[in-house]
Amino acid sequence: MTQRRRTIIDRDGASLAVTDAGGSGPAVLLLHGLAGSSRELMPTAEALVDRHRVLLLDQRGHGHSTRRPDDLSRNAFVADAVTVIERFAPGERVALVGQSMGAHTAFLLASRRPDLVSLLVMLEGHPAGSSDPQDAADLGAFFASWPLPFADVATARAFLGDSPLSEAWIADLEQTPSGLWPRFDADVMQASITAVHEPRWAEWESLAVPTTVVFAARGMFSAEQQAELAARRPATRILILPEGSHDAHLDAVESWIGALREALA
Template sequence: MTSCVVQRPGGVCIAVTDLGGDGPVVVLLHGLAGSSRELLRTARALQDHRVLLVDQRGHGASTRLPDDLSRGAFVGDVVAAIEELAPGSRATLVGQSMGAHTAFLAAAARPDLVEGLVMLEGHVSGSDDPREAAGLGAYFASWPVPFRDEAAAREFLGDDAIVDAWVADLQSTDDGLVPRFDAAVMQRTIEAVHEPRWDEWEALQVPTLAIFAKHGMFSDADKDELIRRRPETVRVDLSGGSHDAHLDAFDEWIDVLRGWLSRDQASDSRTIVR
């Protein structure tokens, strides 16, 4: 396992963990306010692949306060990571939530670099309600940081699946534990994600798998619209799990992911509802 830094315009540094190996390249992209750490278990389950775990800008060990939080900037970071760390390769992009949105846009922009796309609890329709992004920003700003210790963090954050990942990501300072992300950056990031991107979705050229959790954040109408607008997309509905199904429905998630990665590329796309 090797830690790498990809330099980007504006002095932005993108942290990438390269698990090595000689197999097909897979790039894993975490969700909003997360980091690549939460996908390590997924990465280690893909033994026959070379896995790159990316801390997206504003997250994890990457630059915390980048000026450019456009979707294009996030896409450019993924493209740069592939071109610099796996030159001459085409990668499969695997993303959860906001990371799925980044992966989808990267696949749409650079099909020459992407041979497959997996979206876990991701969508492209966006939201026309600005209160959603503002609410997320307010929530992250409400964290009473620094936390005295992990126990104090857990007491405030609760017991949702993502909390273990948030706690593991807390950075130790002289005053206590603080998150590795900035609340205002999270709000600006998700505001850009909420802009609908149907044109890119309908023009997408690469094989795509959309996975939804039983207790995820998207309605049946949301899921159906995604497939209606791009029928060649393979859809899998998990029998359990939350929006963070890579954490609380891991066995089913990894079974579906590994099965799709090892699929016959010439096979017909289909919808699978479990």
């Protein structure tokens, strides 16, 4: 296992946790999804360090970064990632890899700053957003329903279940004197995903960097949604994993790593 180093940097009043997972070669920046952290992408990072220098960012409101930042706009998330690239890979165009909300951050950055990006890989990401505000409200309500703090890991698992996604949440719980707490707040997650749900077709259609989108067999997006994404940007390469859910980086790791290696090559 490579030596990891976490650094805390500040941008516009928010602290951002950046992990350098090591490796040598062209830089890759990994961006996790909503209610996640860089921890869940460590297996992905470990699979890449033989050919790449791998950086991971806990996006604002998540992980070891500022829990309740003032700005939860898409612009703020993108600017954070730009700062990481300019700070940790100055003068280099990096490969951007993101899952779900992280994929959304990544393609917006690639659209706005192609000078910083060599290529883009999106896992279960899409520019369409959601026309139903209840989707974000339901997600916020789910996180607010967690009976916090959890007394211990067994209590957390009894509530959350033992799926790969639940295990990722459990692994990321913070031990405090009062019990175990997630490294995010429900209302921050709802506000963050509300911004993601705004359609971003203009940025998608103007995207100039080489782009691969990876969808999983049991993922979030229908065949029609996948087709619209490709039709609106015909240069897009689409890879379909034979297994896995929206969180294929957790429940279809080998298939995901294989697709990612192919895309980066």
